[in-house]
Structure formats: C-alpha cells, structure tokens
Amino acid sequence: MSPETRVAADHQEQGTAEREELRRRLAALPPERRAALRRSLLGGQEKRTWPLSTGQERLWFLQRFDPDDCAYHITWPVRLRGPIDETALAGAFTAIATRHEVLRTRFVLDGDLPAQVVDQPCEVRLDRLDPGRVVDEPRQDFASSDVEQAIVAYAGRPFDLAAAPAWRAGLLRLAADDAILCIVLHHIVVDHWSLDVLMRELDESYRAHREGRPPLLEDLPTQYHDFAVTERKRAEEDRDNLDYWVERLAGAPPLDLPLDRPRPARWTGHGAKIDVAVPDAAVARLELLARAHRATLFMALLAAWQVTLGVAAGQDDFCVGVPVAGRDRPELAPLIGYFSTTLVARADLSEDPSFGELLRRTRISTLKALARAGTSLDRILGALRVPRDLSRPPLCQAMFNLTHNLPTGDLLRTELGDLAVELYSQLDLGRARVEVSLDVYRGPEGIGGWLEYATDLFDGATARRLADTFARVVTRAGGDPDLRLSELGAADRKFRR
Template identity: 40%
Template structure:
C-alpha cells in the first residue's frame, strides 16, 4: 500500500530496497499510512456554509492570478487531434454531464465584503462546446486560432472557468481544445476528465447508461474539511519543521540576460532536451545502486548547476506534489497540488555522491511534512513580498512518469487521439525544469521567463545540465569544486579565441623616446595648450630635457621615484616628462590631499626629490626632502639636448597609490611598456595627430596617464584644463575653450554633463567614461544628440594600467545594461570560479587580468603582490591580477560587470576601500567601532558615511574625526 501511495504521489517508482534501508522512508511510510481520512459524514453538502471557503491551494492561485499582468499565466489548455468519425452531439452532451457531475466545473470565485474570496457554485450549468468550421483553414490558421483561444484569460469572479472548442477540419478530422483555469484543475484532474469524458462519450454514442458512480464528495467538501483538519498540533508540528528548514532563506538570483522587471510577467518559452538512451540507462542504474529516484538525482544535479551559475551554496528549488494521498480525493476534479521547497546545503565541497545522499534525505523529510499548504507556509515565514519574484523559491523542478503525463491519457471511443503541442508557453517562475520519463526515454523541458533570459542562455544551461548528469553517473566521487562544465568548443572560445588580442605597438620603446620622436618629426606642432599658453613639441622636449639634466644632478636614477606636487599646468606635464627622461619614475602627489597622506607616500617609497610649483613652496617644504621648483630659473642653464637613455621599457614610469583595506595605501608600480600598451591601443580609439585630448583629471588618478601620454606619444595635442577642483561648470568651460576630440570623463561627470550641459560635448569624437556603472539612458540620449560621436565604456583597475576592456557604444550596438566590452589589445581576460576554473558563458566569475598592461606589483609590499598577482594557469610563466570584480560573458564574448567580491566601492571614479577609513577612525582613542558605507540619498550623488560608537561621554566632534 505504501509503495502504491509513493508511486501515486511521486509519479515514479521508488526502489523497494530503500523502503527498508532508509530510516526516513520508514517515517514517510508511517506518515502516509496513517494520513487522516476525509470524514464524508462531517462534510455532507447540506452542512456547507453560505460562503464556501477556498482550499489553501486555491487561495494561493487566487492571489497569484491577481498578480498576473497578462491574465493567462494559470490557464491550462489541452489540444487533441481526433481522427475518425466523431459524434459532436454526443461529445457536447458528455461535456454537459461532466460539468453536472463535478461542481468545480460550475464554480466561480467572488470577493466578499471582507475582501476574502469564496467559492460560488452555480446550481446548474454546463460545459458548452463551441464548434468552428475550419475546413478551409491551413495549418497556420489553425495554430493561430488554437493559440489565441488557449491564451484567452479567464474571469475568476464571473466564470465560466472551463471552455471547450471543437474545430472541424473534415468529416474524419477534428481538433478539440479544452481550457481550464488552474484554480479548478490540475494534471491529475485532467486524467479524471479524460477517463470520464471517454466513458460518458462512449455511453452516449452507444445510447447506454454510463458506468460512472456519483462522486461521494465534491471539491468544495474537501476545501471545508481541509480548513477544519489543518489546525492545532498538526499545523504547528509541520510549520515548526519548515520554519527550521527554511530559516534565513534568501532569494536565488540567477544570472539573467536582462534586468528583472518590477512586476514579473508570465511571458515564457521552452527549450527541450532529449537525453541519450545511454545516459538515461546510467541514471536508472545510479538510482538502483544508491537507493534514489530519478527525481532525486535530477534535483541534486540541478541544485549543483544552480550553485555553479549563482556562486551560492544555499539553493532552494520548488517542486509540486499531487497532494492526493487520501483515497477520497483520488476521483475529484480540482486543484490539489501543493508545493514543497527543497533546500540544499552545498557547503564543504562535497562529492556528487554526498550531494545525492543529502538530497534524498531532504526530499523524504519534505514528503513527510507535505501536509502544510504552501500558502500557510508563506504566511508562517512571512518573507518580504516582492512583485518581481515568487516567494521562497524562484525556480522549480518536476518529474513526470509515463503514468502521470497527461499527454498519454486521452482516448475517445472509436477515435484515434493525438495530443497537439501548444507553444504559447507561460512561465510561472524564472525557470522550471520538467522531466518526463517514458520507458527508456527521458525528456527535459526548460520553461523560462523571456523577460529575463534569451533562448541561447537556456540552451547553454541545458547543455551544462546534461554535462553534469553525465558526471554524476560516471564520476560520483568527484567533488563539486573539481567539476568542469565547459565543452571543448566553449573552452576554446573562452580561453583562446576571445583572448586573441595580440597587436603591434612600440613595446621596445620608452614613453619619453616616443615624445622625443614626435619632437623630431613635428617640432612646431602644438603639444600643450592651456588657455592662451601654447608649447610646441620642440619647446616641450627642450624644457623637459633641461629639467631632466637637473634631476640627474640630484642623483635620481632608474626605478627611483621623484615626487611631483603640482596643479594642472604645462609645467606639470613638463615635469612628468623630465622625470621619465632622467630615468626615474614619478610619484604623483595631489596638492589638495592631506599633508599627512602625502608625507606617507613619500616615506613609503623612499622618495628624496620633490618637484613643485613656486606658489606651493610651503606645502612642499612640509613634505621634506630635496625641493625643486618646476620653473626654477637655474634650470634654464642646463642643456636642451636629450639626455642619454638609461631607462628601458621595463623600467618604472610612475607609482600610483590606491586605497587599501588596512588603512595603508597601495603603491602600484607601472612601467613604460605598461603605459605604451595603453596609449597605442586601437581598440579604445584610433588617435591621429589631429586629435585634441583634454587633461581634466588629477595626476593622482590613473585616468591621467591615458589623458597625458596618449596624445604626446602619438603627435596629438594635449589641452590642459584650468587648475582646481573639476566641477560641471569648470568642465563645461574647459570643453568649450579647447574643443577636445577625445575626452575621458568619470561616469558621474558624464551623466551630469549629459543632463545639464550636453551641448558642451558637441564635436567630441570619442567620449571615454568609466569607473562606475554607465547609464544606458544617458548614453542613448548623448548618441541621439550627437550622432557622429561614440561613447566608449572603459573598465580597468590601476593594476592593469587604467584600462583592460572597452565597449564602444553606438546606436543599436547593445541591449540591456551597457557592457564593459572585450579585452583591449595585448590584454588577457579570465573569469574564474573560487576553485580557479573558467566559468561558462553567462555564469558569474571573478575577473582576472593579464597581458602587457599588468603592473609590476605593489611598491615595497611583496606579500600583497604575491596575493593579488598570481601565476597564470593557462599561460606558463605569466601572471594574472585578481581584481575582486565579478563579471560574466555574454554569448558574443562581451563582458557584463556585476559587482565586487568584497566591500570595495567606487565613487566618482575613485576606488575606495571603506576598511581604510574604518582603520583610520579606530586610531582615535574614543572610537570603539566604525563601519563605512555608501549612501545615495539623491540619485547620482554618492556619499561616504561613517557610523561609529565611542567609549566617551564627550565624543569627538565631526571635524576632529
């Protein structure tokens, strides 16, 4: 009896040996064997209340239906192709009798004065058969009519909630379309409809009384009984189990192709996967060997797949149960299905075999506590309601045996009946995986929300699922972190084709050598301009040469650093070039930064010489070391000839400090080769001598290296913005003044300019922007206003010399969020999982960067360098920088940026580690705890806010902190 009940409930056989070997099975057997029977006497129809309540299952569908914007998510249609001599009158009368036998087919759902829905049963009613002459229709017309009718919404309040249409193709061919709202039917019910319709039709056709007996109960009786039975200790016991099982459950965020809409719709599509017979046979053998069902194997494998796709180890998947574990309900039409949530804990890097065992225990315990209706469970757990997703789980898995697949249960006396597929798919969840077993065949349908996913994404997911199923059957002792989902073709594409970025550039030269070359080729061309001041390449080179000779006298040499503390000016640029000509590396010092920070940078890099503006003598003096004014008149007495070269392409060009999580800034060491790989990168922009670049950013910001050295090493003009803090007003003025053709803006400044001063950007050929998420709306607005321009979304940390990827935005070139693009020339990109393996297309991974832009490491921090600059497992002898950024591949190889693995944030393009701020605040003796977060109270205006506690009754002031 228990085995029969299990087969009925699960839709497939459970290995008999498991009944006696697994304690949980014994518990399940006891539960099923002692389930309360429906007391038919206590629920006689005469005792019904005036307003019949909904069953708990119906109550859930009532609310879900009201949330469905399309109104057809819960329509359950079946289309039957009938071959042979049909008696339409008998069929119509059979449908009438079917409705007379089952009140649920005459039920509608009205909202009472207290806003609670109730069942309203019409005392009489029928299921009319609408007949349509389709004799002159072609297949396209028929399919369109079926789809239109099958997707027509139902009105729960007014009914009817069941419809029948008969399309006559010719005397020997008809198509019968039955449509019901899910609130009055389920898959089991359709099998009852099929059985009784066949019996009634046969009896009417032969003019004989049917053999069907009067139903002992109606669905309304069951609903009343369920409400009275599910009370007290029974509910509390079941609820206690589920509260413990699902405590702390978070929504599962599958990586989607499009942002999740505020209100989910039911628009969907289906991809079908037919497993090879050999794999199906292997799955069955695995079940026999391990005492698990096909459902358990598929569930375990699916949850492993979701772990890979989401990076989460806590995976919840819904699964339906027929909820007909009482003999009194087996012949009732109605919606009985309950939903269970199977939660997997995949921590600890278990083997596939261990996951199978965990899944078996979880499933059996869930079946033993299946009486609690899902709606009651949601009420008990009270998760935060979100109209964009379903509560508790967002993806479902079902398994149908040949006996539970309703497509095989239809027959009508004297007719050959074939089920027709209906392609109007509705997606009740983000993704539903439905497996159907038919003998040796196992077919898996992936029904997905088309609001969220592309067809190609689900096709890849299905391929990965099959790959995992193969691994489960052939290598069950493999640990999860050792699984590899990539096919050979996908591996080749990800590792090699998309990293084929080798391109020529002057890798054997230094930055200043290329500037000297431009001075020889185009000596009178304008190199620098600020306001009315102009410097030719000859003047720039000669002034820098004189200062470089002076610096050499001061003892600088390759791989030493020279501090430069100055505002934007031609003298600043001359000083940077002079440091490189002298063979040293420059250490940018922003004069607006706190003196304490600047002093720390000088001390930590052993910098002895500092270049400065004359009016900043006081600040420079406070920093210590040897001071040289950028326009010291004594420098003019030095030679104007190029100094003998002492630096080489691998020598340091500059050291730039970024935020550090421990409170200590990190000095990134950038070489000449690193810089030239950036400045001569045609994937970013094709620079010509006619271009004008605007130096708008602080030299302590890595973007300045692109702004300054790209024009000067390629013969273009560098326009220098006015000194001081850059605002929307000052940026607009500088752009109007200098009319740049290439402009590098922080994302925040780009957004503001598009909103407030877009005309200022007219004539800019390429607007490069990066540092934060780029608004697609702002990009489209800019492109509409300036059709001849392009926006280049750039991404890259300082450790990869400012830029590692780029995406050129042109009208119609992308959908959804703006991607960060593909690797620029001579750059390698790898997306790796926590175990260091490449992730499949569409799956989130940590971004690793390699190639000629990779910095030498962190200055005087070998341990940190070793931690972040790791060996490249795919290129012997090479290194990769571990960014801590999360991304994923689109099918064409472009990258979407998805966030961080840590707390690092970006504000107005600046990389900030909140831990650095917390560490500094905790140095105050009165501060006992601190946490720093980003707030955006005004859209687009991000602010850092530190929250702290003190141990003093007189806490420190804000200014002191």
C-alpha cells in the same frame, strides 16, 4: 421497567428503525433526485458557497494581481479522427460538469475573503475555433502556423473567475472527420492528475451519449469543496509541521542567476519554452547510481538540477519548488480538482561535495519534506514573513518536476468512443510561472521535457545553456559519482558574472 418507560423505549426503537429506513431510501436515490430533495427541504435554497483551499487561495490572489496572466492555464489539445458527433461531445462535457461541482464553480469575494460559489448544472457548449470553416484536404499539417496560432489564442484567453466556471473546451475542424479538441482549464479547478480523470470520464460519457444510455461511472465519494473545508481545518492544526518548515527555510537567500537584461520592477510572467533531452544510456547510469544510494531517479535528477543552478548562480544555498500530487486519501483519487501542492527543496551544495554526497543530502531532505507535504506554501511564506518583492516569485525562483507518479493511462488514450485520438504537441503560451522551471519525464529514449524561462530576464541562448548543462551534469554524475560539484560544472563557469 414501568409501562411508561417501556412505551418510550418502543417509540425510540421504532424511531431508530424509521430513520435507518429513510437513510436507506435516500441513499438509493439518484444524485440529481437527492439534490432536488435537499433544495425542496431548504425552501429552494441550498448552500453553495465554501472557502477556498489554501492552494486555490494563492492562485486566486495571483489572478487578482494580474487578471490577464495565463501562466496557470492547463491546456490539453488532442486530435480526433473519425465521424465526430459534436452533440455527443458537448453532452459528455455537460455530464462531467454536472458530476464534478468544481467545474461549475466561480470564485467571488464574500465580504473580505474569496469564496467558492457552485452554480446549478447547465448545458455545456463547445466553442468553435474555426467558425464555418471546413478544410477539404483529408490531411492538414496540424503544426501549421494558422492552426497553432488559433489554439494558442484560445488557450491564452483569460478567465473571469467570478463570472463563469474556470474552464472551456473548443473544437477546431480540419476536415469532416478530422479535428483538434482543445480543453483549457485554470489551475484553480484542476491539476495534472485531474486530466487523467477527465479523459477517462469523457470517453465513457461520449460513448454513453452516442448509445443513448447513462454513463457508467461510480458515484463520487465527495466533492472538491468538502476537501477545501477539511484541508483548511487541517492546516490550522498543523503547527508542528509549520514549525519544521520555518526552521528549515529561515534565512534562505533568493536564487540570483546572472541575467541578460535588468530585472523589471514588477514580475510580468512573460516566458518561453525550449526542449530538454538526455539520452537513455546516461539516464540509465544515473538510475543505477540512485539505487546504489537508496534514492530514486527523482532525487538524482533534482540534485542534478540543483548543481546546474548552483553553477550558473555561483551559490550553494537556494530553494527549488517541487510540485507533489497532494492526494493523500483514496477518496480523492476520482475527483477533478486542484490538490497538488509545492514542496520547497533547499539546496545544500556547501563544501563542494561529490555528487554521491549531494545525492545523500538530497535523499534525506526530500524524505523529510515528503513527510510534511501537507503544509501549504502560502502558510510557510506567511510564517517566514518573506519580504514582498514584486519583481520575483517568493522563496522559489526555480522549479523542478519529474512526471513519474501521476496516472496517465487515460490521459494518453488512443481512442475516444469510436474516434482515434492523437496527442497534439504542447504549445508555448509565452508565459512562465517562475524564473526557470524544469519539467521532465522518463521515456524509452531517456529524459525528455522542456525548460520554461522568463523572457524578461533571459535570452533563449541562456536557457539553452542551462538545459545543456543539466544534460552534462546527469551524464557526468552517472559516470562518476565521486566527481565534486566544481568538477561537474567546470565547463559551465561562463554562466557566472
């Protein structure tokens, strides 16, 4: 090796060592110091605009279609008992919004396309749902109409996605040591998995603020806008799965449930909820049946919901939307953001099969769908070229959701720092995302949940018949899987025209 070559090699080795040392020192900096250094190197400017994920883009268009619609507001009210430190509570939300950029994000037009704009961290202030009012009584009926109306009004207030971050938190004081904390987030920045993350970090951040220390939370491996960029790139390369969905869903007819009143020319999203319940004994039998068919309770309940809808509509072919978590990589687990997506389950009730046969069909189609869950509904709709119909949701007029694989350990926590936490009942905001949606959970007493329905189309009595039919199908199918669908729904043909 010549002297010149040796000198060049030494310089290269020294440069590599210096770069590694610089990387090590940068990695050791606190996140806020790293951000400040990036801004200084960029002359005070930092890139804070990114594309939306495909799911976010759909919600953004829906918001533009109807800015006053609150159907995609996720509300989490909890009752706090104890000496509430409002300064610490606001500080905890500030720490969480500083940590998760999606909670500092606005959605604007960048040319002809929507874009995410991440604002700098700022102080979060709690809204007061009851200005200047403190109730003297140590206990107050938290289901009373005035309290409920205050929370519904707060939850239903529209977001201006371009002007401010799409979430808020307010406190409704019932007494000096008794209040309802109401957290309202637009679906464009959060999913139901995120609520568990939010409540976990709220507990630690509240404790830390009270104790005068930084929250003990691990650094986030990434931010939501990074996922959005990657997700859009993956979507562009997902040709094979898109082809599967186009072939699977081509020619699917709309679900044509019998209506109680004429369909409006334009979808309004007006809705209501009713409770749904199936006793534990009936659910346990259905679980045994599902295991015998190498299926899950989710698959069996989806099949029962398809039978319910098919009986009501007199159809054997239609689609049901099914939300899935969409967090297919471990680094996404600790993030707040909108990762969930909608799978389309096409019902096949043809030839009046037994429930056991329908469960087999549902199992096969569900497994195939889950293997291709990365294809967004918006891309599928675009590839199918579904004719635009402003009077109804596209492709899926019905939804089904079994809350069974989402983390709830922190969501259902009973403490927040030194405060006792009680869950507040989920309120009816008077909105519906689709014509009928069944949202249920498996509890110790069986199946519980609610049926959400469009009040422009259906009366409450019709919704109740749907819920009761579903409960009867679950009970009959678990008792005798050889019953054909016509037998399962024999008592419910009054739905049909």
